[in-house]
Amino acid sequence: MVGAGLVLAGVALLVTALPAFAQEAAREPAYRNFPWIGSRLAVWAVAQLHLNFAAFILGVPIFAVIIEIIGWRTRDPRYDWLSHEFVKLTFAAFSTTALLGALLLFLFVGYYPKFWTYMTSIFFPTYWVYALLFFAETFTVYLWYYGWDWLSGSRKWIHVSLGVLSNLFGTAILFLANSWVTFMVSPAGVDESGALKGGVWAAINNYAWMPINIHRLIANIVFGGTIAAAYAAFRFLGARTDEERARYDWMGYIGNFVALSAFIVLPFAGYYLGREIYAFNQTMGITMMGGFMSWLWIIQAILIGVLFIGSNYYLWLGMERIPGSERYRKYVPPMLIILAIGFMVWATPRSMVVTLDEARAMGGTHHPILGFLGVMSAKNTAVNLMILTTFLSFVLYRRANRVSQKPWVKTGMAVQWAVIALAAVIVTFYGVYGYFVESLVRIGFSVYQVVAVLAAIVIVMAIDIPMFKGARSTGVIRWGTIAPRSQYVLIILAVTFTWLMGLMGFARSGIRQHWHVYGVLRDTSAEAVTPALGYAANVISVVTLVFFALVMFIFWLGGLSEKGKAGAHGHVAPAIAGGSEDHG
Template sequence: MTLQSAIRTVGSSIRNIRASSLLGWGVLVAFLVLPCLVLAQGAATQAMSVEYRDIPGIGSRNVIWFIAQQHLLLAGFVLGVPLFAWVCEIVGWKTKEPRYDKLAKEFTKLLTSAYATTALFGGILLFLLIGLYPKLMAYLTDIFYPTFVAYSILFLLETAVLYLYWYGWDSMQGNKKGFHLFLGFLLNLFAFFIMIIPNSWATFQASPVVVADGTALERAWAAMWNPTWWPVNIHRFIANVVLGGFICGAYAGVRYLLAVSREEREHYDWMGYVGNFIGVFGMLPLPFAGYWLMREIYQYNQQMGITLMGGFLAWLFILQAMLIGVLFLGANYYFWMGISYRIPGVAQSYKKPILAMLIVLMVSLAVWMTPHTLVASLQEAQQMGGAHHPLLGVFGVMSAKMTVANLMILVTFMSFIMYWRAGKQETAPWAKIAKAIMGGVLAVAAITIVVLGVWGYFVPALFRINTLSVAQVLIVLFILVTFTPLTAVLLKSAKTTTEMVWGQMPVRSGYTLVSNAVMVILLMSLMGYARSSSRVHWHVYGVLRDTSEYAYSPALGYAAALMSLNTFFFCLLVAFIFWVATMGDKSQAPSKESPQKVEPGLTPVMAGGSPSSGGKGGVQDNR
């Protein structure tokens, strides 16, 4: 395939588009942003007179908080989705299975409308920051101006590539697929740089470095390389995949609940599974990235580390434990339901292993959620001899938290392995030995993680952080990277004893997928607040003080209310975006004159229908 023919194909497909105006908003906003940059630079010289502006009644900080969080959540989604859409496309191309290509296209369809909305919120955020916080923007513009230009160029490139990638999808099949995949690669490459440039602005605010004299480019470069830049880059990159996966899972869950045809049910059941799998896949290494980030924060500034983990923000990490716990439980629950409903007849044989995994998960979660300083009445505190319980107080420190987080990751990974192996009989002569070795290694790994965790109480903090915790992480990673290919090899020659049946999942599976997405959104809102609040009364920590009337940390209850509002609004926004994205499907659906044929018994699952109910709604089958 030549480049010219590919461009011709793209050109013809663009001529045929009907909804391009939506994506066009993205480009429009990108152009709107450029003059804003000039305004921001101009503000550098004028800002001395006006340092802050306010929005009466609501408060400038609340407005920025809300818009920035919406923008960040949307950005996380639009940067995470292209990654696995592209991977799905590669899988479809390699395996010649059209369903992967269809799935990748459906993911990308969600992306187009979300991308425009993200750009809109980004533009609004920039306008508001320039208007409400001129002092801060003048300071940041002075340092980061060259990156603003790079960011705008990247944004334009990303928009152009997204146009080509989405609208050229159908035209670039067959021998042009290679070029389309290359576009997907470019899409992700630009997306990555679009993510890390704003990360440098935000991380510089939290962990500024000395910006020496030099050219504008040299100063910007020095400021970008601040201590928390790469920890945040890695953490956000993985978190974006998790967010994208679970939101796509939620989309599939809702579509599954509303599906009326067998084909739709099978497709959205499968899509929900893939979304959950991607979310879990990203979630497994995420705690490690978070741990690294927090370690860098402590190392950069003890004061900030203590404010976050031991000071007035410490309670956020108990909430975080609860949300992560629910997320882990939801993801596992979905896997376990998959074994029961998609692989008929095998549920009984997995009951005991599932019970064991559930107990480990719950005990781990109980330890993770046990705070170091307990909520106790005066009488209870006196009985305990303080705010720390003499026995359970040991669960409150990092050694215990790291240990149980690693165990939960292991259990979740094993849930996936179990689901993968369910309904299959290994035929390789060495299968028994391999399974025995895997079981043994797993047991040794789990015991070692616990032993290292206990050992952590008796050694200096440095040894625990640099050696024991790293060893725990490496053990889990070793299990992940060795068990996955070994299981794949084992199952290559396995015979299928029970065929997997899609479209049989119960109503609660759809709700579980939605719940997982909500948990991730809440988590990101919570951690966004934690990261910003750790700067306390500084715009740029230790350098540029917040002298506005909002130079105080809001009470945790107030912050929780705003986080909930952010989550709720984002869910509404996503629902709207998905509704817009699927409008085309509805217009293509059969008209009233020739209604879509609903198969007998296939009322929506949400209304108690079941594909195997034989025409009566089948509540029993689908419960």
């Protein structure tokens, strides 16, 4: 962890030296050329890697502290072990994140001096806050991790508070960094010449800032969950004992559960972000959704379809280790059909790739029937029904080994089914009605669809929790007996999500086109051209591979410290095989 300290010191030095750099930059060339691969690719790759690591180390502590609280309140040591295990992963990735952040800063200062000078002229006061927050975050996480045994027992509340505090610092860091990025997309608080008009707050609180804050916060939890689950899968596949398999099966399940819970609301946050970008500048909005980036959304739809089907598949495979789940197997085919049809609708392009003959037969590049599936009304309906189905999968998984003993169970279940059906009807109704109204009204319909789905989730859970309290068990969950192919699904989910994050990052950044700061500071370098989608996908694929290579190396390093220590460490894993009945 010395590395992180050194990087911090380096960043602090650099921050104090920035005004001098800024003066120097006035006499410098606007751009320098990074050897071999060019400056843009260097910045792109490092920024994406930094973001991946940062998303991981900010996302994991959010649910790690929640799991720690669960363990603390229920006095169940398994949760405490799991939380510690999650924080250990974060801790291992901490210095790499800082190193990549510093590297990114060096690249900006060295290769994009004009751009960096401009950003400094707007955001200089925030650099100090960032550095201070970074110090605070680092030391709180250090204390949280190293103080695990020291702050146990009656002092556990202090330890939990440290976890919460580190999350608050982490979120503040995320929000601050987001202000720089979103200012580049949707600048605010500056005059025609790009100079700051009033305080820096106006530049921070730009159009895309809050939507990105929300979107990234949720996405970080999903990302953290999937990476942690992939780590567990990796350990599961390499496990030598049943006990180890049970432990990592459980860890993978929790990681995926966390990811899935947050993933359900992620499309809504993304929609809000897209809507705000449209509201800021319609040219940018059209470039993103209807213009040259439109095919990115078809790729996105395919990847998200894989995420949905993959997550559900994992839950269905997981039901095999729960005695009593056989009752629910019959629901798998209909749920799969809904997911597959939703996937098809979502992936249907509005403007299709067609040969001349096909275009003639269709009467244009819009298919007269399938073309209806290419617009947002259809896509929103599809994704909302997919979310509802995924939720249903989870509900069935949750009750797989439980039989409610409440006298009102029949009524309760009937109400639950009615609520789910009603939500599906509302979603479908507004989806169809959306074709008959103008776009402004149609956009408003998406809110009704979202509210219907979220309300159904809340109502069904509000009935489910008391209904299955004190339920009769049909057997304990046999952790560790899940089919190994489920673990590959967890790894696929993590890779897909990482890839998706890179692609969407390209969309967010690429819509600026030939601007560093949209409409304010033009990119006059030789590489100002917006790369084609194929090129971008290749870059992101390579970055994703490098990310996973680094992650595996770091996790392997983390695993080294465990060897030969079993039993001696304060956090020796508690027995999990046989699991409890109530954490489905």
